[in-house]
Amino acid sequence: MESSDTGEIGSPKYHQANPDPMSEDDKQKDRDFRKKLNQAARELVTNSVHERVKLIVHRPDYNQEIQQEYVRLSKELIPIVQEIARKTLPLLEHETSSDFERNRYYGSKFQADSVAYRDYRYFAKKRLPTESPSLVVGLRVDESASMSAFGRLEAAKRAVIAVYEFCQICDIPILIYGDTADVSKMEQMSIFAYTDFDKPDPDDRFRLMRIQARSNNRDGMALRIMGERLAASPHQTKLLISISDGQPKAMDDYTGRYAVTDMQQTIEEYERKGITFLAAAIGQDKDVISEIYGNERFLDITNLRKFPARLVRIIARYL
Numbered sequence: 001m002e003s004s005d006t007g008e009i010g011s012p013k014y015h016q017a018n019p020d021p022m023s024e025d026d027k028q029k030d031r032d033f034r035k036k037l038n039q040a041a042r043e044l045v046t047n048s049v050h051e052r053v054k055l056i057v058h059r060p061d062y063n064q065e066i067q068q069e070y071v072r073l074s075k076e077l078i079p080i081v082q083e084i085a086r087k088t089l090p091l092l093e094h095e096t097s098s099d100f101e102r103n104r105y106y107g108s109k110f111q112a113d114s115v116a117y118r119d120y121r122y123f124a125k126k127r128l129p130t131e132s133p134s135l136v137v138g139l140r141v142d143e144s145a146s147m148s149a150f151g152r153l154e155a156a157k158r159a160v161i162a163v164y165e166f167c168q169i170c171d172i173p174i175l176i177y178g179d180t181a182d183v184s185k186m187e188q189m190s191i192f193a194y195t196d197f198d199k200p201d202p203d204d205r206f207r208l209m210r211i212q213a214r215s216n217n218r219d220g221m222a223l224r225i226m227g228e229r230l231a232a233s234p235h236q237t238k239l240l241i242s243i244s245d246g247q248p249k250a251m252d253d254y255t256g257r258y259a260v261t262d263m264q265q266t267i268e269e270y271e272r273k274g275i276t277f278l279a280a281a282i283g284q285d286k287d288v289i290s291e292i293y294g295n296e297r298f299l300d301i302t303n304l305r306k307f308p309a310r311l312v313r314i315i316a317r318y319l
Contacts, residue, residue: 030059033059033196033198033199034057034058034059034193037057037059037191037193037196038055038056038057040229041055041057041191041225042055044224044225044228044229045221045224045225048221048224049220049262050189050218050220050221050224053188053189053218053221054185054186054187054188054189055187055188055189055190055191055221056187056189056190056191057191057192057193058190058191058192058193059193059207060192060193060194060207060210061207061210062203062206062207062209062210066206066207066209066210067206067209069209070161070205070206070208070209073154073157073158073161073209074161074165074205077158077161077162077165077308078165080162080308080309080312081162081165081166081169081308081309081312082169084166084309084312084313084316085166085169085170085316088170088316088319089169089170134234134235134236134237135172135235135236135237135238135239135315135318135319136172136173136174136175136197136230136233136235136237136238136239137163137167137172137173137174137175137239137240137241137315138174138175138176138177138226138227138229138230138238138239138240138241139160139163139174139175139176139177139241139243140177140178140179140222140223140226140240140241140242140243141156141160141176141177141178141179141211141243142156142178142179142217142219142242142243142244142245142246143178143179143180143190143192143211143212143213143214143217144180144181144213144214144215144216144217144244144245144246144249145213145214145215145216146213146245146246146283147213147245147283148213149245149283150283151304152245152282152283152304153211153212153213155282155301155304155305155307155308156211156243156282157208157209157211158307158308159243159280159307159308159311160176160194160208160211160243161205161208161308162308162309162311162312163176163241163308163311163312163315164176164195164204164205164208165205166312166315166316167315170316170319172315172319173197173200173233173235174195174197175195175196175197175226175229175230176194176195176204176208177191177192177193177194177222177225177226178191178192178194178211178212179191179192179217179218179219179221179222180214180215180216180217181215181216181217181218181221181250181251181254182215182216182250182251183214183215188218188250188251189218189221189222189250190214191222191225192210192211194207194208194210194211195207195208197233216249216250216251217244217246217248217249217250218248218250218254218259219242219244219248219259219263220248220254220259220262220263220266222242223240223242223263223266223267223270223277224266224270226240227240227266227269227270227273227275228270230270230275231270231273231274231275237276237318238274238275238276239275239276239278239315239318240270240275240276240277240278241277241278241279241280241311241315242277242278242279242280242293243280243282244279244280244281244282244283244289245281245282245283245284245285246283246284246285246288246289247259247260247285247288247289247292248260248262248263260288260291260292263292264292267292267293267297276318277293277297278293278297278298278299278314279292279293279297279298279299280299280301280307280311281298281299281300281301282301282304282307286300299311299314
């Protein structure tokens with residue numbers, strides 16, 4: 001199916017019903033990239049409590065059935081995302097050409113119009129000639145078994161579609177990883193690299209449909225791996241959003257206060273490296289997630305249908 005409908009912005013979107021098979025060269029490049037991701041992830045957890053955890057990073061594939069699921073879920077979302085992007089892009093263009101860098105916690109110029117957001121980013125500072133506003137986004141998806149309940153899994157898929165497409169329109173690098181724990185004794189931690197800013201692929205949108213409810217969740221390890229990737233990027237603003245429905249729990253003893261402390265220490269460590277954390281709680285453990293991340297980083301998602309648009313608008317706020 002091919003569509004030239006672009007709405008009011010953006011380039012045409014092409015959805016190929018019968019994709020050409022990957023060449024052997026492309027398959028080898030994909031294997032090499034997956035190997036690189038595995039090596040990097042293991043190095044990133046060295047000297048942490050997760051150092052001895054057996055880890056595998058997967059690069060999910062896709063097929064025609066997966067593509068059809070993407071088309072079904074994205075159909076009503078794309079117009080909403082395009083409308084948000086249509087309103088955002090002129091502001092981004094103005095921001096790029098501005099002499100002042102807005103939405104700072106400190107600076108030489110007070111922005112009265114920013115007070116309504118109540119996030120303390122009320123100031124602007126003079127931009128150096130070489131500076132330009134930039135944002136990189138990391139989206140972490142909890143793939144624990146409980147995500148299968150009460151429509152949470154589909155809500156998460158719709159949210160990542162919306163975020164991915166918004167980032168494509170606004171040219172924002174995006175890292176979308178899912179994770180689960182204890183799939184087997186040989187795979188105590190599983191990372192699913194759906195999109196990666198080191199190897200962007202237009203077909204990544206289809207890989208997003210491989211998000212599943214699987215087993216346990218070792219949240220601190222996932223946050224550490226993604227946080228380190230974002231911290232190493234050259235971008236000015238680094239936003240890491242976690243979509244989760246429950247508190248951390250993995251074998252043997254990654255649970256309770258031990259797991260909460262690990263997550264809080266990880267958040268503090270990577271905030272010092274410039275990462276901004278947000279937690280979107282879509283399940284029954286909202287109080288625990290709020291305690292872990294803190295009220296200032298907590299998003300209580302009560303309406304799953306409105307979740308995708310809300311998340312996109314929050315990201316647009318950081319441009």
